[in-house]
Amino acid sequence: MRMVVLAGGIGGARFLRGLKRAAPDADITVIGNTGDDIHLFGLKVCPDLDTVMYTLGGGIDEEQGWGRADETFTVKGELAAYGVGPEWFGLGDRDFATHIVRTQMLGAGYPLSAVTEALCDRWRPGVRLLPMSDDRVETHVAVEIGGERRAVHFQEYWVKLRASVDAHAVVPVGAEQAKPAPGVLEAIAEADVVLFPPSNPVVSIGTILAVPGIREAVAEAGVPVVGLSPIVGNAPVRGMADKVLAAVGVEATAAAVARHYGSGLLDGWLVDTVDADAIAEVEAAGIRCRSVPLLMTDVDAAAAMAREALALAEEVRG
Amino acid sequence: MRMVVLAGGIGGARFLRGLKRAAPDADITVIGNTGDDIHLFGLKVCPDLDTVMYTLGGGIDEEQGWGRADETFTVKGELAAYGVGPEWFGLGDRDFATHIVRTQMLGAGYPLSAVTEALCDRWRPGVRLLPMSDDRVETHVAVEIGGERRAVHFQEYWVKLRASVDAHAVVPVGAEQAKPAPGVLEAIAEADVVLFPPSNPVVSIGTILAVPGIREAVAEAGVPVVGLSPIVGNAPVRGMADKVLAAVGVEATAAAVARHYGSGLLDGWLVDTVDADAIAEVEAAGIRCRSVPLLMTDVDAAAAMAREALALAEEVRG
Numbered sequence: 001m002r003m004v005v006l007a008g009g010i011g012g013a014r015f016l017r018g019l020k021r022a023a024p025d026a027d028i029t030v031i032g033n034t035g036d037d038i039h040l041f042g043l044k045v046c047p048d049l050d051t052v053m054y055t056l057g058g059g060i061d062e063e064q065g066w067g068r069a070d071e072t073f074t075v076k077g078e079l080a081a082y083g084v085g086p087e088w089f090g091l092g093d094r095d096f097a098t099h100i101v102r103t104q105m106l107g108a109g110y111p112l113s114a115v116t117e118a119l120c121d122r123w124r125p126g127v128r129l130l131p132m133s134d135d136r137v138e139t140h141v142a143v144e145i146g147g148e149r150r151a152v153h154f155q156e157y158w159v160k161l162r163a164s165v166d167a168h169a170v171v172p173v174g175a176e177q178a179k180p181a182p183g184v185l186e187a188i189a190e191a192d193v194v195l196f197p198p199s200n201p202v203v204s205i206g207t208i209l210a211v212p213g214i215r216e217a218v219a220e221a222g223v224p225v226v227g228l229s230p231i232v233g234n235a236p237v238r239g240m241a242d243k244v245l246a247a248v249g250v251e252a253t254a255a256a257v258a259r260h261y262g263s264g265l266l267d268g269w270l271v272d273t274v275d276a277d278a279i280a281e282v283e284a285a286g287i288r289c290r291s292v293p294l295l296m297t298d299v300d301a302a303a304a305m306a307r308e309a310l311a312l313a314e315e316v317r318g
Numbered sequence: 319m320r321m322v323v324l325a326g327g328i329g330g331a332r333f334l335r336g337l338k339r340a341a342p343d344a345d346i347t348v349i350g351n352t353g354d355d356i357h358l359f360g361l362k363v364c365p366d367l368d369t370v371m372y373t374l375g376g377g378i379d380e381e382q383g384w385g386r387a388d389e390t391f392t393v394k395g396e397l398a399a400y401g402v403g404p405e406w407f408g409l410g411d412r413d414f415a416t417h418i419v420r421t422q423m424l425g426a427g428y429p430l431s432a433v434t435e436a437l438c439d440r441w442r443p444g445v446r447l448l449p450m451s452d453d454r455v456e457t458h459v460a461v462e463i464g465g466e467r468r469a470v471h472f473q474e475y476w477v478k479l480r481a482s483v484d485a486h487a488v489v490p491v492g493a494e495q496a497k498p499a500p501g502v503l504e505a506i507a508e509a510d511v512v513l514f515p516p517s518n519p520v521v522s523i524g525t526i527l528a529v530p531g532i533r534e535a536v537a538e539a540g541v542p543v544v545g546l547s548p549i550v551g552n553a554p555v556r557g558m559a560d561k562v563l564a565a566v567g568v569e570a571t572a573a574a575v576a577r578h579y580g581s582g583l584l585d586g587w588l589v590d591t592v593d594a595d596a597i598a599e600v601e602a603a604g605i606r607c608r609s610v611p612l613l614m615t616d617v618d619a620a621a622a623m624a625r626e627a628l629a630l631a632e633e634v635r636g
Binding site for chain 2 (some may be wrong): 041042043072074075078079081082083084093094096097098100101103104108118119120121288
């Protein structure tokens with residue numbers, strides 16, 4: 001069974017861990033969001049790719065869901081002593097090593113996909129992890145601060161501002177010119193099923209779909225495409241997805257997110273049991289819908305969700 | 319009193335600490351060797367500049383004489399886990415931060431001299447620390463390994479091979495095309511005295527003098543130029559200076575090093591008390607010579623050496 005999963009950070013990574021347990025023999029290709037990549041201290045940081053890699057490779061800080069376990073912050077403290085920031089982005093010493101290796105390889109001319117493969121040689125995540133693109137795409141968020149409208153990097157919006165101000169627009173800068181990374185379109189074309197984990201529909205999965213060719217490939221793959229709602233009980237399970245949903249004019253409800261993807265893309269949609277009343281609305285939009293528990297409290301819960309997603313895929317395959 | 323000191327790493331740094339104590343009101347400009355700079359993990363490492371900066375700024379690992387005090391090695395361990403080396407160069411976490419800041423600033427277009435000044439904003443070494451040049455100069459050592467002659471980076475020769483094989487030649491690659499960094503020639507021209515600490519005469523001070531214009535500026539400054547022998551009792555005080563002296567055909571004796579600099583450059587030379595019998599030979603070469611204790615066992619000893627050097631400078635000034 002060949003599966004393609006479009007993944008953001010924490011939600012995507014935890015779902016993938018469940019999927020691996022639910023389908024241990026599956027051949028899984030993960031297309032990772034790189035729109036939240038950022039250059040910090042001259043180093044290239046790829047938060048979503050790393051969260052997937054660390055989570056599946058056993059190196060993640062389980063509690064916070066990102067960054068490395070047993071982390072220390074000596075380098076960051078020294079950088080601050082030099083007056084060099086930003087301090088609002090928490091890079092630990094172990095994590096720094098990943099970014100140093102990545103930056104060195106990129107500087108030597110390797111594309112991000114090759115670098116990611118090399119990093120995964122160490123982590124052995126048990127999936128094929130591909131960046132959505134080798135080209136630079138950077139998600140910017142239009143905000144109003146002190147009466148002045150300006151665009152900030154997604155990380156500045158998410159981590160520094162903690163989405164405390166409204167997002168007026170979300171723009172994946174560079175996406176229009178970006179090409180899917182080698183292997184991305186092929187993996188989608190050869191997939192037996194495509195899954196959207198409960199990742200952010202705007203700044204994670206939305207950004208991946210914004211790379212020309214990827215949305216079309218998913219829509220035309222001719223295989224079940226099943227998603228899991230990141231909204232439970234009219235609120236994001238994690239993070240502040242409602243803020244960026246508002247920016248694209250989508251309500252923070254499980255049904256609205258399904259309609260946002262649309263039946264042209266999505267064949268099946270899982271909502272949480274508390275959102276069972278959304279089923280009728282989703283199915284009216286032409287998307288098969290089931291309600292199941294959608295809280296990834298542990299790996300077993302994530303595996304159960306993955307099984308439900310795969311069962312729904314078989315159901316729509318008919 | 320304006321002083322210019324040409325400095326390598328440990329010996330230069332410790333001498334400077336003594337000089338600051340001996341002449342607390344002096345205006346000291348240090349011209350630092352950058353020939354042993356190396357790119358590691360995509361980062362620009364300047365071992366001699368950092369040793370001076372850390373030593374005078376109170377951040378040095380006193381015992382080993384280089385690197386940071388209270389150092390940890392998390393990043394290095396992670397890089398090794400990625401299979402990324404070299405492992406033979408001991409970069410600690412605190413030290414990494416310096417190289418990250420330097421590399422980021424160089425990448426942003428600042429010359430090394432401006433970067434060094436910015437780093438010194440934190441360390442406040444109490445001297446003006448200038449790299450010999452903003453241009454890349456890299457000392458290579460010709461060696462024979464397994465019957466094959468090849469050139470290795472100075473750090474590979476010094477740190478990895480620990481000078482265990484003969485050096486057939488020492489070449490400061492790029493020196494001929496290099497220009498002295500801004501302020502270097504001006505500082506020499508305005509100096510009241512120029513000092514050569516007991517640094518390596520080939521790969522430290524020799525490399526600085528190899529930058530076109532610096533040797534000439536020192537020779538023509540018209541002020542006393544006084545050096546301290548790094549050779550005591552026919553052996554280097556630190557390191558393996560005899561190996562690189564042999565490569566340039568100079569005996570590892572206090573007198574031979576003085577003659578190597580020559581009376582065209584050097585006005586005064588301090589040898590250790592155990593080398594008192596070298597005085598006649600040095601003076602016969604036209605260089606005023608005195609014997610004093612030359613072991614920098616602590617800051618007081620280094621300060622005493624600095625006082626002797628300054629006294630000899632006044633003596634030759636006449």
